[in-house]
Amino acid sequence: MTPAKPSIAATQDRTWIGILSLFLLLGAAAWLLKKTDQTKSADWDQSRLTYLPSGKLLKPMAMDLDEAVGDIFWVQAMIYFADAYLTGKSYQWLGHMLDIVTTLNTHLYAAYEFGGVVLTKEKRELPKTLKLLNRGMEAFPNDWRLRLYAATAQLAFDSNFTAAAEYLKPITLDKDVPDHIRTLCATLLNKGGGQRVALAFLVDRYLHSDNTINREIFVKKIIKLYPGPSDKETARKDAVVRILQEVSLEPRIELMALGIIHEYLSDTLTPQSKTLMELLYK
Secondary structure, three states: OOOOOOOHHHHHHHHHHHHHHHHHHHHHHHHHHHHHHHOOOOOHHHHHHHHOOOHHHHHHHHOOOHHHHHHHHHHHHHHHHHHHHHOOOOOOOHHHHHHHHHHHOOOOHHHHHHHHHHHHHOHHHHHHHHHHHHHHHHHOOOOHHHHHHHHHHHHHHHOOHHHHHHHHHHHOOOOOOOHHHHHHHHHHHHHHHOHHHHHHHHHHHHHOOOOHHHHHHHHHHHHHHOOOOHHHHHHHHHHHHHHHHHHHHOHHHHHHHHHHHHHHHOOOOOHHHHHHHHHHOO
């Protein structure tokens, strides 16, 4: 004889057991998930960013949509920074995210400028900042703001005045650069490499400048490098201008002129230098 099949009523009677078990399982899962969340570190939401690969690894995955993917990461970086800033948390992964953004889209100027302003406030982020700004200067070689950010970052990182000045050198003849940025370079060189280095830089800038105002600025900076008695100011300035004019006409005496300027403005002219000064004024 075939076994009797359970009636429909009996089957429905056992359905509530399955439903009850399902709710118990869901409740247990929710409880376990809550307990798991409680064991997470406070910065878990930020630490998950460690799973973001570098921009170089992401490039092949972008499938020739580098700029579009870079823009998406740029938006994510802004959201991440805003959340961190408004909640008073650290934004330690911002440098990593901006590195990804600018690797994928090297001409996204806003990312370089933002990094140059924000990342320089954290000393531990300065190496990443310099790397980011160096990439930006390759993409925008004539932008003086990125170079100023880089010089500032260099000073904050290791107080290397000479290295900071190197960032500013290429833009000192740019007509759009403010006057104080032009002379800042010489000031940094003076602090990092001595007066001779700053003087050589100013003379070089003077010789290669076609702008009368720029040339006057460089001359004034030379005077400030070697301050002297007020009654000699006019004589000193005239001598500097004349020597620089002679140097521009005859590059072969450039090195000699540098030495003469240094000696004359420090009142240590040698007999040989005095003779040359007399020749220049004939």
